[in-house]
Amino acid sequence: MNVLYSSNLTVHDYCRLRKSVDFYDIPEDHVKRALERSDFITSAIVDNLTVGMARIIEDGTQALVMDVVVDPEYQGNGIGRGLMESIRDYIESSDYDRMIVNLITDETKTAFYEKLGYQKEEGMRLWLERLS
Ligand SMILES: CC(C)(COP(=O)(O)OP(=O)(O)OC[C@H]1O[C@@H](n2cnc3c(N)ncnc32)[C@H](O)[C@@H]1OP(=O)(O)O)[C@@H](O)C(=O)NCCC(=O)NCCS
Numbered sequence: 001m002n003v004l005y006s007s008n009l010t011v012h013d014y015c016r017l018r019k020s021v022d023f024y025d026i027p028e029d030h031v032k033r034a035l036e037r038s039d040f041i042t043s044a045i046v047d048n049l050t051v052g053m054a055r056i057i058e059d060g061t062q063a064l065v066m067d068v069v070v071d072p073e074y075q076g077n078g079i080g081r082g083l084m085e086s087i088r089d090y091i092e093s094s095d096y097d098r099m100i101v102n103l104i105t106d107e108t109k110t111a112f113y114e115k116l117g118y119q120k121e122e123g124m125r126l127w128l129e130r131l132s
Helices: 011-020 028-037 079-092 107-114
Strands: 004-006 041-044 049-058 062-070 100-103
Touching: 004 079, 011 028, 011 049, 011 062, 041 079, 049 079, 062 079
Parallel strands: 062 100
Antiparallel strands: 004 041, 041 049, 049 062
16 A cells, blocks of 8 residues: 655544544634644545544653544554654654653553553553533
8 A cells, every 4th residue: 555644634634534533523623723733743645535644742842642543444554653653753853852752542552552662651540621
């Protein structure tokens, strides 16, 4: 499969990809703002169709990986790995001495991230406050 990686991602493709994996909906104007404020975006394109995406926000000391999604019809072809490698390339090409890369995921994706070198932080729990 010929996969191109790009830094372009439209609001429409972002929403379509989230929907393809049953992630909750985000209003389009919020998506537009989120993409504009992202520090790095990568998308995967097959036959002119955007089939995967990932993005980060970072401050030079820490980065948060968000929205790692591959369209289910294209999963299992190394695209998720390719997206995460694009993120690593971006961070490694920066001038930072040290960077902690964080991400949030559930137990079903543990093996995917472990294969990429991530380690689960035992004892840590996710805390959220939902503001309207
Ligand atoms: C997680 C996800 C991005 C993986 O994308 P993908 O393109 O299928 O992954 P890849 O084909 O690049 O897989 C890379 C490696 O991880 C393994 N892997 C991928 N998903 C896995 C899973 N759920 N469980 C165990 N191993 C997995 C693959 O077997 C492969 O191993 P290999 O290199 O030894 O062959 C994709 O399943 C997805 O979009 N899931 C729904 C959205 C989601 O939950 N995203 C992550 C949380 S933000």
